[in-house]
Amino acid sequence: MPKFEMVVQGDCRALIVELEKQLLATGIATTVAGASAFFVDDVVCLVEVFNNAPSIERSPMEEFGDFGLAETLADEIPTDSALSITVSMSQGTDEQIYVSCFVAGQGVFFTKLPKVREYVVMNRIKAMLKSM
């Protein structure tokens, strides 16, 4: 399942703004599909969904090597379908930000292939969040 969860420090609203900025600047996301935010019982809860264009460049093998995929797949990374990226964050009084991220949508024409691109995008976002 192309999903990860992590805990980071900082300000929730500043983090989502920075993440959006970096996702759009790097081309990992091409448009913002939508966002929602709620402030309930002093907890900030927000979700933002991004689109990732079908034209993303093919990725170097090392980016998805962790998943044990055959090198022969390197030339078969599907590039024809768009992905969506869902990021949700919750932050309460302990200042910790609980982040969840899903990447989904690939597979219109390549349903029999592993969802390589989803994992590539997911790993990039994970690295981006760790660096913030």
Added chain:
Amino acid sequence: MTLKGDIYEKARQFNHAFIKESLTATFVGESTVHVDGVNTVTHVYERFSPEDFNRDTVTLYLVQGSDGIIHASLITAGGALDYDQQMQSDRTVGEDHLLNFAIQILESLQPETQLPEG
């Protein structure tokens, strides 16, 4: 929109209805977070759209605090109609259909209005 009831039960009911009522829907995953008494549930689904030949996704986001009210959001995202082109800025046909489909299911989870006695 807002709902009342147990947030996890509502999420489960949505999941059941969404998968049951669509032949081409897939449940991508769920994330639940509990912070300072506030519960959030995030569901992501994808559905193949014969209308525009795309695989669109919908995110269901539920938040419930101490007043018991469930705040619900639905956000759709989708691909380009022609894969030789760049991502379209406009919403796809499949996205609109998917959103309406999800809204109908969410609305069906609302408890029926109680008629006043007498």
